[in-house]
Amino acid sequence: MTDSASEGRNPRSTAAVSNRQPQFEALVRAHSGELYRYAYWLCGQDALAQDLVQETFLRAWRSLDALRENVAAKAWLSTILRREHARLYERKPMPTTDISELELPDNAPGPEHRGEDAVLRAAIAKLDAKYREPLVLQVLGGFSCEEIARQLQLSEAAVMTQVFRARQKLKALLDGGDEEAHLHGLS
Amino acid sequence: MDCLEFRRLLGSDPRISDRAAREHLESCPFCTDANARAQAFESGLAQAMAVLVPTGLADRILLAQLTGERQHQRTSARRFGWIALAAAACMALAIGVVRHERAAPAxxxxxxxxxxxxxxxxxxxxxxxxxxxxxxxxxxxxxxxxxxxxxxxxxxxxxxxxxxxxxxxxxxxxxxxxxxxxxxxxxxxxxxxxxxxxxxxxxxxxxxxxxxxxxxxxxxxxxxxxxxxxxxxxxxxxxxxxx
Incomplete structure (x- = not known):
């Protein structure tokens, strides 16, 4: 299933549009939040992440006929988003900011958690993209290593190694002198 | 499954859905402790990754889609305007020949x-x-x-x-x-x-x-x-x- 497969054929009659609209709206309401978080950890910028999610859904709308089962929607949308992110950098050189230099928003529920989230987020942001991306797909998306392997076009063994190393590196970063991480038992 | 295999599995997917891994977990106190630490770490990880989603994001996406759809329809209308014009002319001619009636405007x-x-x-x-x-x-x-x-x-x-x-x-x-x-x-x-x-x-x-x-x-x-x-x-x- 590819997002570009059906871009060329768009049922544009009023009836067809009306039928597709509720399905599309349900998709947006169900997946936009999760997709934003995935986009955020891909690019590290709030505004760019919102743009990516919007572009993803607009592309999904044009290819909605390619989505045969709603249960596959999350993986389908993640794939479109990742391609859209790649296209973004193909189209024009973006002003690059290292994700580790960015200020990360903190939506922790209470002051007692604020430090904890900030420390861990900074550590996640420091991970190489090849480790961060499968980890985000696994932890946020709930995908299995096999599903991640299909999405990233890697072997399942390679994904298992990457997410294993991602966790090891995170623990090493947290162990690397941050007392707050120790305090909260995250290291 | 031995402890080494279990720890590798725990590091790559802490959800432990594998039957052999679950059986090992029940029988090994060291791995039970390791699993408890891993689950606490995963919980913190999930919370840290769940950055705040901007308010109204879904509504803005839907509005952009509706607006884009409308523009697409206008563009398509222009692109195929000559076809529509020719079709309209033929239709008008046919209607004019067959019957001399005028439809009431909507x-x-x-x-x-x-x-x-x-x-x-x-x-x-x-x-x-x-x-x-x-x-x-x-x-x-x-x-x-x-x-x-x-x-x-x-x-x-x-x-x-x-x-x-x-x-x-x-x-x-x-x-x-x-x-x-x-x-x-x-x-x-x-x-x-x-x-x-x-x-x-x-x-x-x-x-x-x-x-x-x-x-x-x-x-x-x-x-x-x-x-x-x-x-x-x-x-x-x-x-x-x-x-």
Whole structure:
């Protein structure tokens, strides 16, 4: 299933549009939040992440006929988003900011958690993209290593190694002198 | 499964769905401790990754999609305009030869109901209020300067209604949304109620245009009409009995 497969054929009659609209709206309401978080950890910028999610859904709308089962929607949308992110950098050189230099928003529920989230987020942001991306797909998306392997076009063994190393590196970063991480038992 | 295999599995997917891994977990106290630490780490990881989602993101995406869809339809219409022109000419010729009848032009009510039930039907689902500046700008683009801006508007767009220009809005009205269209260059003579395709409607002459309201019921029409008369003409004229 590819997002570009059906871009060329768009049922544009009023009836067809009306039928597709509720399905599309349900998709947006169900997946936009999760997709934003995935986009955020891909690019590290709030505004760019919102743009990516919007572009993803607009592309999904044009290819909605390619989505045969709603249960596959999350993986389908993640794939479109990742391609859209790649296209973004193909189209024009973006002003690059290292994700580790960015200020990360903190939506922790209470002051007692604020430090904890900030420390861990900074550590996640420091991970190489090849480790961060499968980890985000696994932890946020709930995908299995096999599903991640299909999405990233890697072997399942390679994904298992990457997410294993991602966790090891995170623990090493947290162990690397941050007392707050120790305090909260995250290291 | 031995401890080493279990720890590798725990590091790559802490959800432990493998049967052999679960059996090992039940029998090994060291791995049980390791699993407890891993689950605590995963919980913190999931919480840290769940960054705050911007408010209204889904509504903004849906609005962009509706707007893009409309533009696409216009572009397609231009692209295939010559085909449409040729087809229209052939049709007109055929009709002219076969019968000498003229179809009655569609009424404003017909045009508005067809527009609301078309691709913009999803606009009725929007709930988040749009910025007052967007409403003012839409009216200003149509040459109308509002005296005040109603706050309960969840959708606004400058839409052509047949040959007329309009500002198309939706007021959520507590789950019973009312479509409100101000058609700037259409002059009605008096208030007219109508019913089309299961919808109640009302045409109201205001200033140099016509306000058209459409909804499942007309319960809120009086209040909405009053709101928009105040907004377009100003409360002073209402008090002076312009209605």
């Amino acid at each position: 009424s404003l009510a017909d045009l508005v109901v067809a527009h609301i039930n078309g691709p913009e039907h999803a606009a009725l689902q929007l709930r988040a209020p749009v910025a007052a500046a967007s409403i003012e700008r839409a009216f200003a683009d149509r040459g109308v300067h509002l005296k005040s801006v109603p706050t309960e508007v969840s959708y606004v767009h400058e839409c052509p209604i047949g040959a007329y220009r309009s500002v198309h809005m939706v007021m959520p009205e507590n789950g019973a949304p009312v479509s409100v269209l101000y058609v700037v260059d259409h002059g009605s003579i008096a208030n007219t109620d109508f019913r089309r395709d299961g919808m109640q409607g009302r045409e109201v002459p205001i200033a140099n245009g016509t306000l058209v309201l459409a909804a499942q019921t007309d319960n809120r029409f009086d209040a909405v009409e009053h709101t928009w008369r105040d907004a377009i003409e100003g409360p002073a004229q209402v008090a002076a009995g312009s209605r």
